[in-house]
Amino acid sequence: MADLKKQIIAQLNLKDLKPEDIGDDQPLFVEGLGLDSIDALELIVLLQQEYKIKLANAEEGQSVFRSVRTMAQYITDHQGKSTA
Amino acid sequence: MYIRAAAGISPQSSFEQILADPVPVTGSRLQCMEPDYAKLIDPKMIRRMSRIIKMGVAAAIQCLEEAGERMPDAIIAGTAYGCLGDTEVFLQKMVENDEQLLTPTAFIQSTHNTVAAQIALLLKCHSYNNTFVHRGFSFENAMTDALSLLKDGQMKTVLAGGIDEITDTSHTILKRFGLYKKEPFPAGNIFQTGSKGTIAGEGASFFVLQSEASGNDYAQLTGMDTFYKPASGEEIRQHISAFLERQNINREDIDLVISGENGDMKNDAVYDMVYQTVLSGIAHIPFKHLSGEYPTASAFALWLAANILKAGKLPGGIQTKKTPVTVLIYNHYQHIYHSLYLLAAC
Known part of the structure; x- marks a missing residue:
């Protein structure tokens, strides 16, 4: 999950944050890290670029991007599978 | 029309520096001296802003602060090149990723009207917002629009400015076109070269314009x-x-x-x-x-x-x-x- 946190920081240009500043279960959006809908698009691109995982449908995003842990779980479940 | 406030980010840190000891020209490019943006712009917004956007927004914020104005009746910008940095990022990714997996931020921020839009977002200003992209008349047409709105009496306070940046890529390309000097010239003096070409520059200058005198205008x-x-x-x-x-x-x-x-x-x-x-x-x-x-x-x-x-x-x-x-x-x-x-x- 530390690598994933580094990738999120780089992709979203969260310069003031270090990986250890992001809790595994901390919400990524609104009250948590304060990410917004543009960040959600950036995270979708991150999944495709780094892990070759394409979200099957947009509605999945809300649960997949709830926290770093849910993202990591989604990556583990889908790595190596084609969802395109 | 009155210039109530003026603020700029340029290769010179301030007007006082220009009076005392201006930054000399040493090569074929003059780059802006940029302030600490974190003191002027919400850090959450900064992370998505490219250099030209930060320059434009910071100059606008400084200008409004100086005028004591929080909410202009209009925000009008002029830019010829627009947001070159993000345009380059976007185009580079198009090439690298075979026109797939394009990051949205670079695309959104690469449009010419991003600076005026970001100023409006920061101020939560829902008023008139316009950007003129008319090459060497971009700033002039922004000013013409601003002055027309003030003259018509539709508005009392207009924020207007001109912004353009030079990037490594644009400088290289424009130099290849012969726009900039290739040979050395006397230190600090570009006017005694007797040669072709000029010095690349950039800057963001904003003005608070008002139809009535305030008693403290520039x-x-x-x-x-x-x-x-x-x-x-x-x-x-x-x-x-x-x-x-x-x-x-x-x-x-x-x-x-x-x-x-x-x-x-x-x-x-x-x-x-x-x-x-x-x-x-x-x-x-x-x-x-x-x-x-x-x-x-x-x-x-x-x-x-x-x-x-x-x-x-x-x-x-x-x-x-x-x-x-x-x-x-x-x-x-x-x-x-x-x-x-x-x-x-x-």
């Missing part, structure tokens, strides 16, 4: 005009004479001309001609050794003129018979886009 903008692709020196002289006539002003009434010499032999010949004819005998200073050349450099000239009139001080050790009260700006970009501004001290 200057009054009494007139402005543009003319396009003059066919001859005679046509240039006629345009300048007609402009002064419309302003009910004689040549002798002008205390200072700020003009756009940029070190390019052909470019500067135009200014030599007007100083020998229609503007002869008037004290004059160049400004592009301070800002470099770029399509909205006239915004820097307006910022400089406003500061000269407010401070009553001239850069470069220039002496005039009296403290400047009336200042004319004459600039042209590539001998195509010619502009005139007339300012008076308040």
Whole structure:
């Protein structure tokens, strides 16, 4: 999950944050890290670029991007599978 | 129309620096001296902003703060190049990723109207918002729009500015086109080269313009005009004479001309001609050794003129018979886009 946190920081240009500043279960959006809908698009691109995982449908995003842990779980479940 | 406040980010840190010890030209590019943006812009917004967006937004915020204005009636920007940095990122990713997996931020921020839009987002300003992208008239048309809105009485306070950046890529490409000097020139002096090419520049200059005098204005903008692709020196002289006539002003009434010499032999010949004819005998200073050349450099000239009139001080050790009260700006970009501004001290 530390690598994933580094990738999120780089992709979203969260310069003031270090990986250890992001809790595994901390919400990524609104009250948590304060990410917004543009960040959600950036995270979708991150999944495709780094892990070759394409979200099957947009509605999945809300649960997949709830926290770093849910993202990591989604990556583990889908790595190596084609969802395109 | 009155210039209530003026703020700029340029290769010079401040007007005081220009008076005391301006940053000299040493190569074919003058880059902006940028402030600590974290002190001016919400950190959450900064992370998505490219350099030109930060420059524009910071200049606008500084300008509004100086004027004590929180909510302008309109935000109007002029830019020729737009957000080059993000455009390059976006195009590079298109190539690298075979036109797939494009990051949205670079695309969204690469449009020309991003600076004016980001200022509005920061202020939560839902008023008139417009950006003019008209090459060497981008800033002039932004100003024309601003002045029209103020003159019509529709609005009382307008934030208007000119912004352009130079990136490593654009500098390399434009240098290849022969726009910038290739050979060395006397240290700090681009005007004695007798050669082709100029110095690349960039900047963000914003102004709070108001229809009524506040009692604490930088200057009054009494007139402005543009003319396009003059066919001859005679046509240039006629345009300048007609402009002064419309302003009910004689040549002798002008205390200072700020003009756009940029070190390019052909470019500067135009200014030599007007100083020998229609503007002869008037004290004059160049400004592009301070800002470099770029399509909205006239915004820097307006910022400089406003500061000269407010401070009553001239850069470069220039002496005039009296403290400047009336200042004319004459600039042209590539001998195509010619502009005139007339300012008076308040």
